[in-house]
Amino acid sequence: MRNSEKQTMAVIGAILFLGLLMGVSLLLSQFVVAEAQEKETSQIQTEDSASSEQEEEDKEEEEDEEDEEEEEAVELEPGFQKVVDEVRAFWKRESESEIEELVISPFRVPPRKEQYEYYPCMDCHEEQEVQPERELTEEHEDLVLDHGKQRFWCLTCHFAGKEKNYLRSLKEQKIDFNESHLLCGQCHFERQKDWLMGAHGKRVGSWSEERTILLCVECHNPHSPAIKPQLPDPIPKGIREIRMERSNQPHKIETKHELIKVWDRIALKYKNERTK
Amino acid sequence: MTDKKAAPISRRNFFKKAGTAGAAIASGTTALAVASDVLEGEAYSDALKEYFQKHYRDMSKDEVKAALARIERKAKRKHGVDITVENTAPYAREDTVFGYALNISKCKGYRKCVYACVEENNLSRDPEIHYIRVLEMEKGSMDLEKSNHYFGEDPVPKAGKFYLPVQCQHCEDPPCVKACPTQATWSEPDGIVVIDYNWCIGCHYCVIACPYWARHFNWEEPVIPKEEINTETHYLGNRPRERGVMEKCTFCIQRTRKGKMPACLEACPTGARVFGNLLDPKSEIRYILENKTVFRLKEELNTEPKFWYYTD
Numbered sequence: 001m002r003n004s005e006k007q008t009m010a011v012i013g014a015i016l017f018l019g020l021l022m023g024v025s026l027l028l029s030q031f032v033v034a035e036a037q038e039k040e041t042s043q044i045q046t047e048d049s050a051s052s053e054q055e056e057e058d059k060e061e062e063e064d065e066e067d068e069e070e071e072e073a074v075e076l077e078p079g080f081q082k083v084v085d086e087v088r089a090f091w092k093r094e095s096e097s098e099i100e101e102l103v104i105s106p107f108r109v110p111p112r113k114e115q116y117e118y119y120p121c122m123d124c125h126e127e128q129e130v131q132p133e134r135e136l137t138e139e140h141e142d143l144v145l146d147h148g149k150q151r152f153w154c155l156t157c158h159f160a161g162k163e164k165n166y167l168r169s170l171k172e173q174k175i176d177f178n179e180s181h182l183l184c185g186q187c188h189f190e191r192q193k194d195w196l197m198g199a200h201g202k203r204v205g206s207w208s209e210e211r212t213i214l215l216c217v218e219c220h221n222p223h224s225p226a227i228k229p230q231l232p233d234p235i236p237k238g239i240r241e242i243r244m245e246r247s248n249q250p251h252k253i254e255t256k257h258e259l260i261k262v263w264d265r266i267a268l269k270y271k272n273e274r275t276k
Numbered sequence: 277m278t279d280k281k282a283a284p285i286s287r288r289n290f291f292k293k294a295g296t297a298g299a300a301i302a303s304g305t306t307a308l309a310v311a312s313d314v315l316e317g318e319a320y321s322d323a324l325k326e327y328f329q330k331h332y333r334d335m336s337k338d339e340v341k342a343a344l345a346r347i348e349r350k351a352k353r354k355h356g357v358d359i360t361v362e363n364t365a366p367y368a369r370e371d372t373v374f375g376y377a378l379n380i381s382k383c384k385g386y387r388k389c390v391y392a393c394v395e396e397n398n399l400s401r402d403p404e405i406h407y408i409r410v411l412e413m414e415k416g417s418m419d420l421e422k423s424n425h426y427f428g429e430d431p432v433p434k435a436g437k438f439y440l441p442v443q444c445q446h447c448e449d450p451p452c453v454k455a456c457p458t459q460a461t462w463s464e465p466d467g468i469v470v471i472d473y474n475w476c477i478g479c480h481y482c483v484i485a486c487p488y489w490a491r492h493f494n495w496e497e498p499v500i501p502k503e504e505i506n507t508e509t510h511y512l513g514n515r516p517r518e519r520g521v522m523e524k525c526t527f528c529i530q531r532t533r534k535g536k537m538p539a540c541l542e543a544c545p546t547g548a549r550v551f552g553n554l555l556d557p558k559s560e561i562r563y564i565l566e567n568k569t570v571f572r573l574k575e576e577l578n579t580e581p582k583f584w585y586y587t588d
Contacts, residue, residue, distance in 0.1 A: 198560025199379070199568060199588065202547030207559075208367070208535040219547065227546070229431035233387035236426065237404045 109215050113177035121164035146224040148187075157183055157222065184216045191216075319353060322346045331459065332472040332511065343474075344511060351516050355500075359507040361515050364533040366466040367553075373467040374527050375554040375582045376538075377564045378441060382548035385410055385432040385439035392543030393443075396528060397514040398506050400498030407525040408443045408540060409489065420573075443540075444469065444490035444525035445573060445581030455485035461522070467554075467582055468527050470512040476521040483522070487574050488581075491524045527551070554582065 113119045124139070136143065145154070159168045167175040167183045175182050185192035194200035201219065203211040219227065329335070329343055344361040351359045366372065390408045399405045411423035415436050423440065433439065450469050453461050460475035461482060483491045497519040509515040510530035517523050528538035532551070541549040552561035564570065568586040 194588065197563045197567075198550060198552075199564050199586075200382075200547065202541075202544065203560070204537060204542055206535045207532065207537055207552045214547070219545070227384070229384075229433060230386065231430075232385055232410075232428045232432045233391050235428040236390075236406055236409075 109178060109181075109213055110218070111178050112180070112215060112217065116177075119165075119177075122162075125161065125164040144224050146226070147222065178215070180217050180222065181215055184220075184222070318349065322349060326350075326474065329474055331475055333462070340511070347511070347515055351505075355502055355505060355516065357502060357505050357507060359505065359509055359515070361509050361511055362530065363511050364530070366464060367533055367535070371553075371555045373554045373582070374446070374532060375467070375552065375561050375565075375584070376446070376527070377550040377561050377568075377570065377584045377586055379546075379548040379550070379588065380438055380440055380585050381587045382546045383410075383439045383441060383544075384546055385412060385427065385437075386545060387428070388543040388545055389441060389540035389549070392539045393525070395504065396506055396531070396539035397526075398498075398500055398509070398516060399523075400494065400496075400500060400517075401504075402499045403496055405492045405494070405498070405523070407490070407492065407523075408441050411440045411442060412437050413440050440585070441540075442488055442490070442573065443583075444527075445488050445579070445583040446525075446527060448580035448582060449578060451485040451487065451577075451579055452482035452491060455481040457481060464512070464529075466533070468512075468529055468532075469524075470526055470529065471522055471524065472512070473515070473517050473521045473523070478520040478522065480522075487577055487579065491522050494519050494521055494523065 118124075118140070145152075155168070156170070157167055158164060159166065163174065165177075167177060167180055169175055169183060170186055181192060181195065191200050195213075195216070198211075201216065202214045204214070205212040216222075325342070326346060330339060332340070335343065340363055344363060347361045348359055351357055351361075387410050390406050390410060393399065393407050394401070394405075397407065399407065409425055411420065411425055412427040412432075412434070413420075413423045415438055420440075427434075427437075446463075446467055446469050448463075448467070450461075450463060453463060453469065457479060458475050458477055460473075460477070461469065461471045463469050478493065480493065483493060494517055498517055500516075505516075506514060508530060510526075510533070513526045513529040528536075528540075532538055538549075538551055541551050550560050550564055552559035554561060554565075556562065564586055565584060568588055570584040570586040572581045572584055
């Protein structure tokens with residue numbers, strides 16, 4: 001129990017810290033991407049050196065945290081634990097500009113790339129020249145890029161020329177289209193963490209067994225991720241209930257949240273009842 | 277109280293007819309003839325047995341089995357559909373208590389949950405019954421009284437608004453249960469507040485007691501198009517109801533007790549809804565309760581809802 005708690009703490013520490021790391025690399029990427037699309041190589045160098053510094057600090061931080069004892073550590077399900085470990089390992093990996101392939105995530109996501117209009121990309125991109133201009137006229141012309149205040153271009157997330165069948169991390173790692181959350185997580189680490197924990201996004205199928213987790217791109221178009229307004233389903237015809245109209249009680253929402261752990265109380269209550 | 281159609285007899289109006297039949301038995305030989313004007317053979321004996329059916333929690337295994345079969349036969353006669361009525365017990369794994377969390381910064385008021393619930397739970401289409409009410413609220417205000425339930429002319433989300441879906445909160449200390457004079461409603465071991473529709477007398481005490489407007493009354497015989505009837509049902513959940521009984525959200529007992537997610541969650545396009553086992557420290561819902569700013573509706577009433585709202 002203790003060991004696993006420690007491990008978990010370490011993971012969480014690392015996650016939080018990596019959040020920071022991502023923040024920094026986001027800042028960097030924003031500068032760099034905007035200014036230097038053509039100078040791709042210099043961008044990568046900047047980022048690499050920045051992140052290896054971060055990584056060293058990261059390790060120290062982790063060791064510090066292992067000494068600390070904290071009770072509220074969340075113990076992850078083995079599946080999630082593995083993801084978190086992998087996400088961490090992924091971002092810690094030294095990137096010598098060679099393209100690495102990532103292991104498939106240990107939870108089910110509904111596959112994506114099979115549905116694309118344009119897959120496999122290499123059908124065309126084997127011969128396609130890289131477009132240096134920020135305008136596409138021949139193909140993908142309806143694609144609107146409205147993400148991150150226009151600070152990045154296709155090549156922030158896609159490989160130039162070859163390897164178009166994969167997404168591209170900021171460190172030039174290969175990311176499968178069916179694991180695009182790893183791409184988003186580079187810049188939206190807080191959201192990704194929530195997503196891994198089940199507080200953002202959606203999981204379907206089962207609450208008790210293996211979940212199917214929807215990828216970010218099921219809800220957010222990666223090229224224009226803001227969710228657009230739409231008409232809701234029909235307006236209810238009207239509710240015939242005595243309560244609605246005649247209520248004279250003030251219906252205020254009480255936002256004060258009790259700090260006592262409700263679930264502990266509930267657990268206790270049910271235990272008592274069951275042992276009766 | 278006359279039956280317009282030759283519809284099968286409900287528990288309440290059967291009262292009257294049984295009375296007539298009883299008198300006939302007393303007076304002579306025409307008893308069954310009178311009764312079979314309305315019902316014949318199995319239908320008649322089913323109605324009789326339904327009338328004398330015990331409370332769900334007092335029935336033996338065999339009695340429950342017989343009751344489930346009766347409901348299935350009745351649905352066949354009444355709606356012409358083959359349904360299965362199950363009696364899935366609280367989740368097999370020990371220590372399961374269900375809880376729900378809803379992210380109000382994600383909910384956009386699309387009402388997908390409302391209609392998924394209608395379909396899953398065999399809710400009457402006309403008159404309309406909805407277990408979920410999505411309220412459109414002023415940002416910054418928490419006044420439910422000023423909320424709008426009938427939004428939807430324009431695309432949502434609208435600027436300056438947020439959306440608050442309200443359904444049965446499955447209180448730990450449910451006022452509806454206390455109010456019920458016939459014990460037709462109670463909390464199950466997995467925390468779901470349920471109703472035995474056969475024991476509900478439609479007195480409305482629970483409606484008045486519930487501070488969340490979660491209970492809905494069948495003022496009329498529910499109408500559901502035959503092809504839209506969900507045939508996978510649970511005794512305490514979405515089995516066909518009749519006029520004169522209360523009903524409400526059961527956390528989709530027919531699904532969740534089999535490990536599935538509730539229908540409203542599956543339908544939500546924004547991922548605002550999270551369901552799970554409160555007693556499992558590794559569950560998503562526990563992560564939310566421990567790491568997000570959560571609140572419950574009308575906490576001051578001490579009803580202890582197992583339904584949390586959160587923001588991020």
